[in-house]
Amino acid sequence: MLTLILSFLRRGASLERATAASSTTTASVTQERADTAVEAVLSAVDRAMHRYADGEVAAFAEVHSALAPRLRLFLRRLGCSLDIAEDLAQETFLRMHHARGSFAQGKQVAPWAYAIARNCFISHARSSKTKLSRASVDAEQVELPVRGSSGEEESIARQSAEVVQRTLLAMTPARREAFVLLRYEGMSVAAAAQIVGISEGALKIRAFHAYELLRAALAGMEGHPAPGADGSNRLAVET
Amino acid sequence: MNDLSFLKQIPDPLATETEPPSHGGRLPPSDGAPTRAVTRRRRLAGIALSLAWLCTHLLIYGVRQDFAQLPRGYVAAQVVLPVVFGASCLAVAIAPGKLGLGLGVGLVAAMALLGPLSFWLLALGMPVPHAPHTGPFSFWLGSFLCMDITLSWAAAPLLLVALSLRRAFPTQAVSRSALVGAAIGLLSGGAINLHCPNVNPWHLLAGHGVPVLVAAVLGALVIARWTRT
Numbered sequence: 001m002l003t004l005i006l007s008f009l010r011r012g013a014s015l016e017r018a019t020a021a022s023s024t025t026t027a028s029v030t031q032e033r034a035d036t037a038v039e040a041v042l043s044a045v046d047r048a049m050h051r052y053a054d055g056e057v058a059a060f061a062e063v064h065s066a067l068a069p070r071l072r073l074f075l076r077r078l079g080c081s082l083d084i085a086e087d088l089a090q091e092t093f094l095r096m097h098h099a100r101g102s103f104a105q106g107k108q109v110a111p112w113a114y115a116i117a118r119n120c121f122i123s124h125a126r127s128s129k130t131k132l133s134r135a136s137v138d139a140e141q142v143e144l145p146v147r148g149s150s151g152e153e154e155s156i157a158r159q160s161a162e163v164v165q166r167t168l169l170a171m172t173p174a175r176r177e178a179f180v181l182l183r184y185e186g187m188s189v190a191a192a193a194q195i196v197g198i199s200e201g202a203l204k205i206r207a208f209h210a211y212e213l214l215r216a217a218l219a220g221m222e223g224h225p226a227p228g229a230d231g232s233n234r235l236a237v238e239t
Numbered sequence: 240m241n242d243l244s245f246l247k248q249i250p251d252p253l254a255t256e257t258e259p260p261s262h263g264g265r266l267p268p269s270d271g272a273p274t275r276a277v278t279r280r281r282r283l284a285g286i287a288l289s290l291a292w293l294c295t296h297l298l299i300y301g302v303r304q305d306f307a308q309l310p311r312g313y314v315a316a317q318v319v320l321p322v323v324f325g326a327s328c329l330a331v332a333i334a335p336g337k338l339g340l341g342l343g344v345g346l347v348a349a350m351a352l353l354g355p356l357s358f359w360l361l362a363l364g365m366p367v368p369h370a371p372h373t374g375p376f377s378f379w380l381g382s383f384l385c386m387d388i389t390l391s392w393a394a395a396p397l398l399l400v401a402l403s404l405r406r407a408f409p410t411q412a413v414s415r416s417a418l419v420g421a422a423i424g425l426l427s428g429g430a431i432n433l434h435c436p437n438v439n440p441w442h443l444l445a446g447h448g449v450p451v452l453v454a455a456v457l458g459a460l461v462i463a464r465w466t467r468t
Binding site: 105164179190191218 | 243245246247248249250251252253272273274275276277278279335336337338339340341343344345406407408409410411414467468
């Protein structure tokens with residue numbers, strides 16, 4: 001959505017520039033307004049990354065504090081243990097540092113950082129010859145945090161969280177990352193497809209297959225209604 | 240499947256995971272990673288040096304003697320079109336796109352395939368402007384010689400562009416690097432078409448067209464290792 005707004009603003013700005021060519025004052029005011037609007041669309045972390053890419057070393061702290069938790073959680077969701085997620089997040093920041101000169105002007109940092117984090121994850125999986133489908137975490141031993149008001153609710157939440165985690169780790173990495181980006185990381189389809197490097201249609205299909213697997217796994221839980229069966233049920237740990 | 244809100248039915252097992260204590264924003268190593276201005280300068284220098292390399296070789300080896308007699312359509316198809324398409328390929332490969340992750344995967348892949356293919360189709364499809372003369376070499380030797388020259392013309396620009404695009408592609412590194420290779424191949428192919436007077440379509444295909452494909456493959460297999468972030 002932000003990207004759409006950005007491109008809309010830019011198109012608007014260029015259109016305004018073209019029509020107001022006769023009046024220099026009007027054009028400059030319009031341009032100034034458009035620039036301000038684009039600046040407003042970029043978040044603080046985006047602006048910090050731009051400053052860092054331009055050579056302001058101190059801006060790195062701001063980028064790190066804003067992105068590190070998100071990237072760690074993203075890597076955890078891809079199947080990394082806590083320690084490996086921490087290591088790969090650091091590796092991601094190192095790569096971002098080396099590639100800062102390639103960070104495109106006026107763009108958001110999150111998709112770029114996620115793409116680099118994904119590359120780090122793939123490099124790690126290849127180098128350690130870890131099978132991604134049985135990634136470096138054992139689903140049976142994971143202590144999953146759950147919230148619930150009653151004992152029964154908490155039990156169902158824990159059980160469903162375990163089923164989801166186990167199913168996610170058992171499915172193909174391609175499906176997992178598509179689902180994680182869309183469902184848990186809140187990416188738009190366009191952004192997620194760009195991060196993975198596939199078409200939007202292919203990404204939707206992968207996410208849908210992952211969803212079907214997860215739905216079937218949750219439906220198989222004893223005494224647990226399948227999500228989406230009546231369109232109204234919501235699971236206990238839904239965010 | 241446009242509305243993906245149904246995905247929210249699946250719970251998030253890590254939704255309430257507490258964050259480990261933050262180490263704060265550690266300063267990156269002071270190894271002088273290039274800033275955006277330095278990167279921009281390097282890229283411009285890489286492109287300028289590559290063009291200078293091709294132009295210098297053209298000046299040394301000379302433009303083909305039958306150039307003045309060639310029909311305009313033939314010159315446009317064999318020289319202008321490859322050069323324009325090569326420049327477009329380079330522009331598409333390094334374009335940041337909406338998200339700063341490059342243009343769409345379909346467009347990049349299609350252009351990486353169409354680059355060498357268009358060169359081959361034009362080589363075979365254009366009417367021959369005059370009777371091909373064999374020259375001092377046999378078909379295969381002549382083709383091998385031209386292939387050699389075209390590849391050597393493409394080699395330096397490939398290296399320069401690879402160095403200037405180091406760590407530039409966080410996504411689609413293989414297809415974007417293949418497109419960069421195809422772009423360099425097309426520019427070299429256009430340059431050799433401007434130098435070599437052989438109008439035999441099969442010579443154009445083997446001697447001038449194969450290096451375009453080789454450059455694209457080199458881009459995908461070798462340059463991608465440098466350009467991946």
